[in-house]
Ligand SMILES: Nc1ncnc2c1ncn2[C@@H]1O[C@H](COP(=O)(O)OP(=O)(O)O)[C@@H](O)[C@H]1O
């Protein structure tokens with residue numbers, strides 16, 4: 562196994578008396594394609610919020626690229642190459658599609674010096690390159706309100722890619738899409754993985770999870786109950802119980 566990129570150690574998160582995450586530990590190697598499954602409300606998004614810095618866990622550590630980032634703000638983690646999409650797309654509504662990429666490109670991007678000192682590429686060209694790679698080039702100057710569901714999902718991915726990530730966490734980017742659109746997003750995630758980006762895909766669509774993931778993690782009621790090859794995970798008794806009920 563190659564070196565660890567993300568290590569979650571004994572992370573717990575409560576909301577009041579409700580335990581949303583209970584002592585979660587996991588290790589993800591650089592370059593892995595990971596799927597995360599689990600019933601609604603099992604804590605998947607909460608885990609991503611703890612990893613990305615939107616939530617602070619009560620216990621445990623998040624180690625990214627060998628560095629303890631547990632106390633860092635989301636933008637500080639983004640600058641280290643940790644990017645995520647939101648389950649409910651969160652574009653800057655008052656801006657055009659391409660303008661949505663300027664903030665992450667300028668302020669979130671993974672490099673030590675401000676972007677323009679390191680790169681000759683003008684901001685608009687850098688943003689356009691990302692949009693074109695996702696098939697959004699023709700929408701660059703449109704407002705976000707005019708976007709379809711899949712275009713909004715792609716814009717979420719584009720904004721995440723603008724930080725030049727080492728790790729991309731996609732939180733249900735396929736929800737509500739048609740079968741062909743699911744395949745389109747799947748191809749995008751495969752292409753990013755082929756570029757060397759470690760990808761964590763949270764999804765309910767099992768066909769996509771089975772095709773994409775080298776390893777699947779299953780979270781039920783805030784606990785990591787299984788981790789393994791996709792074919793083994795679907796056979797796992799606890800996973801079956803969580804989905805089918807007993
Ligand atoms: N900010 C919050 N305040 C209170 N409860 C929350 C908050 N965020 C999530 N929860 C609760 O934590 C549980 C896990 O939610 P979530 O992580 O969104 O699940 P999933 O993404 O697996 O569907 C749910 O019961 C949800 O209602």
Ligand SMILES: [Mg+2]
Pocket residue numbers: 605606607648732
């Ligand atoms: Mg969720």
